[in-house]
Amino acid sequence: MRNPISAQAISYNETVPFNDSPSWRPSMVHEELPAGSVVCPLTRKVMLVSPYPGRVQELIVSLTEACFDVFAAHHLKPGALEHFEPDVLVYDLTSMVNEEELFQVKSRIAAHSRSVPMLFLVNEMFMLRKTSTVINEELIAWPTRSQEAVQRVSRIVTDGQIPYGDTGRKYQFKDLTIDIGKMTVLQGDVRLELTKTEYDLLVLFITSDGVVLSRETILDQVWGSDFFGGSNVVDVHVRSLRQKLKDRAVSSKYIVTVRGAGYRLA
Incomplete structure (x- = not known):
């Protein structure tokens, strides 16, 4: 309607x-x-x-x-x-x-x-x-x-999305504010202290508009095609990012696990 x-x-x-x-x-x-x-x-x-x-x-x-x-x-x-x-x-x-x-x-x-x-x-x-x-x-x-x-x-x-190169862009998702130029993340009024990898992961999810991202895709986008480590490194860093976001794997507010496929924005 x-x-x-x-x-x-x-x-x-x-x-x-x-x-x-x-x-x-x-x-x-x-x-x-x-x-x-x-x-x-x-x-x-x-x-x-x-x-x-x-x-x-x-x-x-x-x-x-x-x-x-x-x-x-x-x-x-x-x-x-x-x-x-x-x-x-x-x-x-x-x-x-x-x-x-x-x-x-x-x-x-x-x-x-x-x-x-x-x-x-x-x-x-x-x-x-x-x-x-x-x-x-x-x-x-x-x-x-x-x-x-x-x-x-x-x-x-x-x-036209250029999340890593457009230094004047800001993204808003729920209570998160990501300032690309300053590389800062606010949760409400609280600034989160993320590592560069955690920050890149979050930006990737925010700019994906809810599309399911496989671990291989995430590896390629965040770590680059020259990285030869296992895909479990993605799980480790997603878990770390969730902890800093005070998020959960079950009933997630920000990052959802798609069983057998990968992750997506909640």
Whole structure:
């Protein structure tokens, strides 16, 4: 059953700039979720820029229901991407008439902002006329079913994850906060003292989105292909990590053992 969040609960404010001012707040859903709604232990951030709020309200609701934190604005102001560090920027170009406009938008973003994966909403006529110069761009004809756009955003997020190299990224899972740049882990307000291997293990689980990881996969990702030790080294370090997380092998809060397969995020 569709979560009954009304599109009217999403508010736009064209006059409010993107900056560090405490008066600015992202668009938020204020209605209380009904019993049985899905809880989102791990969310990704999407910034959606559109001068036409009526065209994208359903998309905002669908992204929110799919466990994305959505920041919406009429225009993209300098510094906005650095401030909110979205995982994906969705940009409405449905009024675009030629490909040059798309590259102008990309150039403006590149000149003032950090690199971020982008999905462009374009009109159906543009999709029919597009040439090979935009073949590598992420485009989707709009309007369409909002779930199609949500699936595209999810794929872009998955493809664009760079957990070890993106020093500006932070991950949140339940009461854990992992700061990639500082290589720190907070459990609530308490900093955990992890070894480098324990930290790498935790980051791997956090960025796997619940996929079951075999011991061989974990060995390759954390220890590298040149490691020739047995897979039991994974069990030893997972046990050590669990101890520091005050986690249990049974009814685990963070890392679940999948019998005969490996481990996954709880």
